Amino acid sequence: MRATIRDSFVGQVINAVSNGRLLPYPEEEPGFVLPPQYQRPDKGASPLSRPRLFVLGETPVSEVPTPSHTPVTGEVEANPNLVTWYGPDDPENPMNWSTGKKCWLTFTIMLLTTSIYMGSSIWAPAIEQGAEYFHVGLVASTLGISLFVLGYATGPLFLSPITEIPAIGRTSPYIVTLLVYCVLQLPNALVTNFPGFCVLRFLSGFVGSPALATGGASLSDTFAPHKLPYAMALYNLAAASAPGLGPILSGFAVDVLGWRWAFWEMLLLSAGSLIILSFTMPETSADTILCRRAARLRRLTGNPHLRSASEIAQAHLSARELLVQALIRPLYMTVTEPIIIAINIYIGLLYAVLYSFFESFPIVFAEGYGWSLGVSELPFAGILVGEIAGLGVYMWWNRVAYEGMCKRVHGHIEPEKTLTMSLPGAVVLPIAIFWFGWTANRTHWLSPVFAAGLFGFVIDWLFAPFLTYLTYAYPQYAASALASNDFVRSLFGAGMPLASQPLFHNLGVAWGNTILGCCGVLFVPLPWVLIRLGPWLRERSPMAVHDAEILAARSAVDEGEKARVASMAGVEGEVGV
Missing domain, CATH: 1.20.1250.20 (MFS general substrate transporter like domains)
Structure with a gap:
């Protein structure tokens, strides 16, 4: 419930007016451990040392980009300045919200x-x-x-x-x-x-x-x-x-x-x-949530190059x-x-x-x-x-x-x-x-x-x-x-x-x-x-989703499932040995 109030209109106002002291986001709380890909070499590790459970998860299966697609960890590895979810189970991702x-x-x-x-x-x-x-x-x-x-x-x-x-x-x-x-x-x-x-x-x-x-x-x-x-x-x-x-x-x-x-x-x-x-x-809006996260990470790290995917895509537009x-x-x-x-x-x-x-x-x-x-x-x-x-x-x-x-x-x-x-x-x-x-x-x-x-x-x-x-x-x-x-x-x-x-x-x-x-x-x-x-x-529409994109995304998930099963089988084999 606290996260819901924090993400509401009033919660956003309270957070902004208090400069993150009231209804803070994870990046604004003491002890937040900055994910490694956002740590600039000249800055070193974050001075905030108290550990948190907010850590990177496994790299999820890559997907063919669709209009609603938001980059995930694997894409961040290719572009360390790209701000995205902290793993596939990130609770800030609206797709991961609870049923309630x-x-x-x-x-x-x-x-x-x-x-x-x-x-x-x-x-x-x-x-x-x-x-x-x-x-x-x-x-x-x-x-x-x-x-x-x-x-x-x-x-x-x-x-x-x-x-x-x-x-x-x-x-x-x-x-x-x-x-x-x-x-x-x-x-x-x-x-x-x-x-x-x-x-x-x-x-x-x-x-x-x-x-x-x-x-x-x-x-x-x-x-x-x-x-x-x-x-x-x-x-x-x-x-x-x-x-x-x-x-x-x-x-x-x-x-x-x-x-x-x-x-x-x-x-x-x-x-x-x-x-x-x-x-x-x-x-x-995932784009809005990540846009706000990028702004918090820029303040936290001092790295002005950190951007969400939507910010990068629209950087050339006034x-x-x-x-x-x-x-x-x-x-x-x-x-x-x-x-x-x-x-x-x-x-x-x-x-x-x-x-x-x-x-x-x-x-x-x-x-x-x-x-x-x-x-x-x-x-x-x-x-x-x-x-x-x-x-x-x-x-x-x-x-x-x-x-x-x-x-x-x-x-x-x-x-x-x-x-x-x-x-x-x-x-x-x-x-x-x-x-x-x-x-x-x-x-x-x-x-x-x-x-x-x-x-x-x-x-x-x-x-x-x-x-x-x-x-x-x-x-x-x-x-x-x-x-x-x-x-x-x-x-x-x-x-x-x-x-x-x-x-x-x-x-x-x-x-x-x-x-x-x-x-x-x-x-x-x-x-x-x-x-x-x-x-x-x-x-024939430049704005609609095409079947080729749907089939490619479906195939990517199938390949990811095969890789996951193979990986699990390998782990079980090592344990057995």
């Missing part, structure tokens, strides 16, 4: 995601009250949803790539933007004019956006390939369920206390999350060039990578359907079935229940099928293997949409609720596989790939509340959902196409 710490990280990412995403739909029950208060029409009042979503569509293009800069890392942008998000809830709750309200909603979505695109990258920093789908599924559950929780959270408060209470509730939720995360969300490169990359990937384009459009369709419910649910349950404002928001719980059930099935598949595939190839698996569950998901999606549209207000209210639950059920079979696929297909630029996806899907989500008004009022709920369902039918072949053509597309 990894689970806590997953919880913090889910909490952060839920705290922001609920803000997109918290305004849904207040649309009519807002229209009356600000003296605008219902379509204009819907901008309270659309502008927030538009904000977190554009925000990741500028904020998420910053998390790929080693000197900054992932945790600091999360906490700083969440703090600004909390502050913005105050004027949101107190604003008295509609233009100001619109600006505040956009800014809230913009500053709250990093976790919505980068959360998956944080998890991929920490989990091995055969375990990552579990964490990604939980993260996607938070992302997909939070918009449905927003109306449930605010529905009764808005009905009784007025529309401003939607934002008071958001302030309480986000402020509580800020306090928890500031003290307990650790940094996950801070301005690094920033520009990071900001341009998501936009470039959005328009040049066929895999990303296809997945972005499909996930955008899912978002369009999800955000269409904010308009169709009041029509179906408040106007059609005659429920009160607060009660008419409760069917969103059907989506949440469906998502939880779908998550269980997805995790079961991962346990019985995907983990075995990963272990057989030592974790170096083709990204397309993650898409298996999306095949039935793509088929069931339009069925759920047609079911909801054509049973709403024609049958008992349970039927459209079950249809909404089925939609939630298949979301996990589509969100988790596709976003995990992007993480594996573009490991070096996972944050940028996910930021691109968040940008496009959020544009769909931002436009849908505005389009839903004429769509459902002019065509009706049945025919409006028929159009959405037909769009879903068009995308049924997409998972099969990516499974068949994905390797060919990745081979």
Whole structure:
């Protein structure tokens, strides 16, 4: 727990202000034994003599460098100024964290995601009250949803790539933007004019956006390939369920206390999350952790040439060039990578359907079935229940099928293997949409609720596989790939509340959902196409991982295992003699 607090945003501040005296790292503690390769000949051994358990381990098997690869001990021997892990079991390496710490990280990412995403739909029950208060029409009042979503569509293009800069890392942008998000809830709750309200909603979505695109990258920093789908599924559950929780959270408060209470509730939720995360969300970027370690070793040894791999790779770039490169990359990937384009459009369709419910649910349950404002928001719980059930099935598949595939190839698996569950998901999606549209207000209210639950059920079979696929297909630029996806899907989500008004009022709920369902039918072949053509597309991309790299890494591990077994056999033979 101490290491988790030390690696948090507050812990980093305390460590920096105290110059390493409080919450120190191993290199800052008395008695730290400097690994031999970092001892300069003219400096001799470290004057700190009390021994520690922090020693170099055996040289691990060399790996073919992948975008997420961080050099290990063997590479340090070739370059003594290269700062890397202190052996394969280095506890600072996020991949070596305990299961409990990894689970806590997953919880913090889910909490952060839920705290922001609920803000997109918290305004849904207040649309009519807002229209009356600000003296605008219902379509204009819907901008309270659309502008927030538009904000977190554009925000990741500028904020998420910053998390790929080693000197900054992932945790600091999360906490700083969440703090600004909390502050913005105050004027949101107190604003008295509609233009100001619109600006505040956009800014809230913009500053709250990093976790919505980068959360998956944080998890991929920490989990091995055969375990990552579990964490990604939980993260996607938070992302997909939070918009449905927003109306449930605010529905009764808005009905009784007025529309401003939607934002008071958001302030309480986000402020509580800020306090928890500031003290307990650790940094996950290996490049950032090693960059900070290099700085500590430079101070300790007086050797100005000690550098981490990321510092060496970016030494020729200025801070301005690094920033520009990071900001341009998501936009470039959005328009040049066929895999990303296809997945972005499909996930955008899912978002369009999800955000269409904010308009169709009041029509179906408040106007059609005659429920009160607060009660008419409760069917969103059907989506949440469906998502939880779908998550269980997805995790079961991962346990019985995907983990075995990963272990057989030592974790170096083709990204397309993650898409298996999306095949039935793509088929069931339009069925759920047609079911909801054509049973709403024609049958008992349970039927459209079950249809909404089925939609939630298949979301996990589509969100988790596709976003995990992007993480594996573009490991070096996972944050940028996910930021691109968040940008496009959020544009769909931002436009849908505005389009839903004429769509459902002019065509009706049945025919409006028929159009959405037909769009879903068009995308049924997409998972099969990516499974068949994905390797060919990745081979022609300069940013995606290639099968040759995967096979080479797999072979390297096999050779390393053979060498290890042979070495152990030799040792046993000597002991026997």
